[in-house]
Amino acid sequence: MKSFRRLSKSKLGTGILILFLLLILASFAIADISNLSQGGSLPQTTLAKVGKVELTANELDTAMQRRLAILRQQNPQATYADLAPEFDAIVEALIQERTLWAYAQKHGFVVSKKLVDAEIVKLPGVRGLDGRFSEASYQTFLQQERITDAQLRREIETSLLQRLVIAPVAANVRIAQGLARPYADILLEQRSGSLGLLPFAAFANGPAPTAAEVSTFYRQNLARYTVPERRSFRMARITPAQLGTVAATDAEIAKYYQDNQATYGGVERRVLSRATLPDQAAVAAIAARAKAGGTFAAAAAPAGFSASDVSVGPQTRAQLGATAGEAVAAQVFSAPSGAVIGPVQSSTGFDVIKVESIQAGAGRSLADARAEIATQLTAEKAKNALADLVGKVEDSLADGRTFEEVAAENKLPVLATPALTRAGASFDQPDFKLPADLTAVPGASFDIGADDDPVVEPLPNEAGFVLVDVAEVVPAAPAPLARIQAQVSADFAAKRAQDQANAAATRILAAVQGGKSLAAAVAEAGVAGVRPPEAVELRRGALAQFAQQGQEVPPPLRILFSLAPGKAQRAAGPSGIYLVQLDKVVPGNAASNPQLIAGEVTSLQRSAGQELALQWLAAAQRELKVTRNAEAIQAARNRILGGGGSAE
Secondary structure (H helix, E strand, O other), X not given: OHHHHHHXXXXXXXXXXXXXXXXXXXXXXXXXXXXXXXXXXXXXXXXXXXXXXXXXXXXXXXHHHHHHHHHHHHOOOOOHHHHHHHHHHHXXXXXXXXXXXXXXXXXXOOOOHHHXXXXXXXXXXXXXXXXXXXXXXXXXXXXXXOOOHXXXXXXXXXXXXXXXXXXXXXXXXXXXXXXXXXXXXXXXXXXXXXXXXXXXXXXXXXXXXXXXXXHHHHHHOHHHHEEOOEEEEEEEEEOHHHHOXXXXXXXXXXXXXXXXXXXXXXXXXXXXXXXXEOOHHHHHHHHHHHHHOOOHHHHHHHHOOOHHHHEEEEEEHHHHHHHHOHHHHHHHHHOOOOOEEEEEEEOOEEEEEEEEEEEOOOOOOHHHHHHHHHHHHHHHHHHHHHHXXXXXXXXXXXXXXXXXXXXXXXXXXXXXXXXXXXXXXXXXXXXXXXXXXXXXXXXXXXXXXXXXXXXXXXXXXXOOEXXXXXXXXXXXXXXXXXXXXXXXXXXHHHHHHXXXXXXXXXXXXXXXXXXXXXXXXXXXXXXXXXXXXXXXXXXXXXXXHHHHOOOOOOHHHHHHOOOOOXXXXXXXXOOEEEEEEEXXXXXXXXXXXXXXXXXXXXXXXXHHHHHHHHHHHHHHXXXXXXXXXXXXXXXXXXXXXXXXXOOX
C-alpha cells in the first residue's frame, strides 16, 4: 500500500497518480454506460472483463489500498469506511484502465520493453556513482518504494498508453469565441447585499452545565468521545550505525579512478585537418601530397578545398566519432602528432585526416581525487551493505523468526511504544512523542495485526529502515467520562450556544421574509455582542480566486450568488451563523474584455478535450464489450468496506 503513497512523490509517480485520478474523474461521467452487460459466466475472483482483459478482486484491493494511502496523507485516521462514497468510482476507473489496455491489445499499440526501460532510467535513485543506470541502485529504489519490478513496469506502460492513445484524442480542440462569451458575461455579473454574523460567543453566557446535563450529553455523543483503535509498537531501526566500519579500500579507489578517466584524467583534444570525398582515389591523392610534405591545405587545394574547408579545429574523440565513426576516431586518436591518416572510409565517404597538434587534457591525479572517490565509494558501499542487511532481516522473517530473535541477531536497538493512534498520539501518555524519524511509522504500519509478521519500512530522507511489530491492538472505545469531564462540559456549553444562535437566526430570517431589511431584523433581535450587518458587493469572477489559491469559497459568498434578489439565508461558520441577504444583481457584459473571453475559450477547450477523451473511452467500451460481475463486485464492497475483511 505504501508504494503508491511514496511513488506519488517521484516524477514518474506523479504522472501515474494524475492518470489514476483522471480515470476516477472519468468514471463519474460515464458510470452509466449501458453497454456494460451483467455476466454470470465470470469467476468470482473476476469483477469485470473488457475484451480479453480482466479486472480481478486482487487488483481492486491494490487500488483501494493506494487510494486509502493518499487519503491518509490528509487524514491519518482515515479507514476503508471513508472510501465508501468512492468505491463505485474506483471500480469504474479500473474498468476504464482495462479498456485502454484491451483497445491497445486489439489494435496493435505496443509499448516496447526498451520504451519502458528508457522511462525507468529517468527515475531518481536508479543511477550509480558514475551517473549511469545501476542494477543495485534500481533494486534499492524498488525496495524503498515497496513495489516490484513487474508492478512498476505495469504502471509505466499504463502511463505511456495513456500518453500515446488518449492524449491525442483530447488535443487541439477549437472553441469559438461566440460560445465562450456567455461564460465570460457570467464572470462579470455583480451582486450586492448585506452580510451579518451571529457569533456563538454572544450566546455563551449561560449557566454552568449540571452533572445530569453533562452525563446525558456524553451518552448522546459516545461516538464523538470514542478513542480510535490504537496499537502498541515495537520498532527497531536498521541504519548505517548497525553496519560497523564501512570504508573504500585502496584497490577499490584505484580501480574507480582508472575506470573513470573521462572524469579524472581530463579529455584529450586534437587539432585536425580533414578532407572528405566520395571518390577514394581522389582522397588517396590528397593523402599522398600531405604525406610528401607541406601544409594539408596545400595538399587538398587541387581537389577544390580551401584552407577553411579543411580546418576542423580541436576535437575530442567523441566529437570526431559522431561525424566520422568510431573506427576512424580510434585511428586518429592513436596516431602521433603530424601523422596523416587515410584514405579511410567514414560514415560520410572517404576521409584523409592530419593530426596537426595534440592538446592533453588537464586531469587530476589519483592523490588529488582520492578523498572525493573514497567518500563516494564509502557511501555506495554503505548503501549496498544496508540493503544486504535489510534483505537478511526480511529473509529471517520469511523463515519464521520472531521480532525479538531478528533484533537480537542483528543487534538492532528496540523502542517499545505505548498504545498509539494512527496519528501517533497516546491517550494514556499524552506527553509521549516518537522520535522525528519514526513519526510516520504508526500511520504507515497501522493495519498490521497483532498476529501478523513484522514488516520493514523505509525511514525518511533515505536514512535507513525500521523493523516494525505490533505488540497489542486496543479496540476503539469511548473514553471514561471521569477522564474527560471538563471537555464534555465545554462541548455541552458550546452546543447550547450554537443552538441559541440558530434559534436567533430563524427569528431574524422570518422578519426578513416579512419585509424587513437584514439590518433592521438584526437590530430588532437585540442580541448583545452582535454587530450590524455590513454591505457587500462582489463580481462572480472573484470567486475563482479562491479556487486558484486552493481554497473553498466561503459559505456566505456562495449563498450570495445563489439567492434571488430580496431573499435571505443562513450559513454555518466556524465561529457563528452567517446571515446573507441579496439586494441587487447587475448582469455582466464582456464585450469590451476580449482577454476574459480568450481565457474562457482556453478553459472550454480544456473541458471539451476531456469530454472527447470520455467519449472515446465510451466508444471503445462499446466496441470491446464490457462484462461486469455484479455479485463479485458487491462481495468485494462488503469485504473491503463492510468489515468482512481487509483489502490489505
